[in-house]
Amino acid sequence: MDVRPITEAELADWNRALNTGFLREPTPTQTVLDARRSQFVPGRLLGAFDNGLPHSRLRSSGGTPIVATYRSFAQELTAVGGKPVPADAVSNVTVTSTHRRRGLLTRMIAHDLAAAKDRGDVVATLIAAEYPIYGRYGFGPATWVAEWAIDVPRTGLDPRSSGPEDGGRIDLVDGEDVRKLGPDLHERLRRAQPGAVSRDELWWKADTGVVSLLGSPWTEPFYAVYRSASGEVEGMVSYTVDDRWGDAKQPLNTASVKWLMAVTPAAERALWRHLCSIDWVVTVKSGPRAPDDLLPFFLPDPRAARITSQADWLWVRILDVVRAMEARTYGGQGSLVLEVADRDGLTGGRYRLTASAEGASCAATTESADLTLDVGELATLWLGDESAVRLAALGRVREERAGAAREADALLRTSRRPWCPDMF
Incomplete structure (x- = not known):
């Protein structure tokens, strides 16, 4: 089996192998392939090719079947103190179930990390799907996350509250506004947050539904922006709300946060309180947050927020x-x-x-x-x-x-x- 960078002509087969490894519908849509082409950087997408397979559903273009995938891309990671360091971000790692335990990941990661070292990257980064895998290659868990579920009726917040009490304001916005306002806000956040990473233009397009990298149906979320009393954007949140009702027409809706970013505690407090003040919402799910997040203590009763998940998150490999x-x-x-x-x-x-x-x-x-x-x-x-x-x-x-x-x-x-x- 050969391990090598793929060509752009092999991208469809590579994406088919990627979907297979992640247990998604194997055949990528044209929309997904178009988005993937925008991620294509020569030498940064690797594949393992099985020359001995005479026929395989992993092959659609008549070439050699791809049985493992790997992608890396340029990233910046914020070190303690705020300095960004160049990072080799690792993603899209799969090995097809029929080809496990043959050293394919070892060969792909060795190829990529050697290239990253030659480029002058200081670290490599990844989010590990499984804990035991990447320690073998010199990665260590460097950040953790926690998720909370807020029982809104127990928070002690005044349901009659009409907005922030600090002179700021919260406005609902759309995806176009997020693409305009979000990148600058995120840059301010990541420069002050050790462990934060850079986002490119494609990230914002994918998050707001302009492009699709997964092929699954996109549900438009709600977006809210917090502006300080001086009018400066200091926070933003993206969230969805389900539609559940109990007996006697009692609302049981849950607001699920996709992401919430704030550069001041006032903005963070205002956005969480906004989420807890939405009519019909009785539960707010926080999404992944820092393990020492201030969230519970923004509430009059911190016990209204209970941890539902806590796990390792960003893994780092020093180069x-x-x-x-x-x-x-x-x-x-x-x-x-x-x-x-x-x-x-x-x-x-x-x-x-x-x-x-x-x-x-x-x-x-x-x-x-x-x-x-x-x-x-x-x-x-x-x-x-x-x-x-x-x-x-x-x-x-x-x-x-x-x-x-x-x-x-x-x-x-x-x-x-x-x-x-x-x-x-």
Whole structure:
């Protein structure tokens, strides 16, 4: 079997294999193929080709059947402190059920990560469908998400409230408004949110129904914008509402948030309260949020919001230890020698990290190590979410000098948890 970049002429077969791997209707529509062509970058879409298959429904154009898919694209990831670093975003990874356990993913990911390293990407990123897969390739879970369900009648909010109490206002808008206002608002958010990633024009078109990447019917959501008292756009939400009624004509409707972004706590509070004030809505589902989201405490009774899901989200693979460690800021002052193991040989070695509020330097050294860890564990620590002390207790970080893990936490951990608002 060959693993190589596909040509644009092979895109239909590649998309058929992608749909098959994700258990979707195999044959892509022309609309989906048109959208996929806009994502086509030579060398960034990979396929595994089975030359031994005489006939397969995975082949529609007469070429060799594609039995595994992989796509990467250029992305920026916000490090602690707000600096964006170039990232190799990994997506659309599938292996057809008939071709598992043959090393196809290993070959595709090795090809892509080597190319990303050569391009100068600092990290690779992905959202893992299954937990056990990507740790084998040096990725570590770097952000987590939680989802809440709000029991609106229990919130204690005044149902007679007519809008924000801070002088701001909320307006319902349409998709065209979102495409105009959303990108700038998102840029402001991601520059301040460690773990956030960039969005391109196609993201906004897909989210507002202009293009379709999945082929499934698109349901137009509601969009609401929060403007401050000065008229500046500081928040936006996209949500859908179902249509359920109980006995005696009692409304049982649920508002499901697709995404909510805000650059101020006032905007965030106003948008959640708007959702909880919609007539007939008795439940609000938050969608994926940061695990330490302020949402419950915007409500008079925080117990009205219960967590319904909590899981790993963004996984990071460090490709350049020096640039990654120097890109972020640090909460304290100190110095550590890190022994970083990388069995794939893309990065790794022994480094001295010296950090303070003024900046950081990271350089190779021959000094004795303070901490020994795998490159995946370093990724887990890099965005500030995990504790080196916890990882040491789990046997995933080894202290070579007593107290080094606690010192690492003082340097690396952040006051608020990192969060990636996007699925890709």
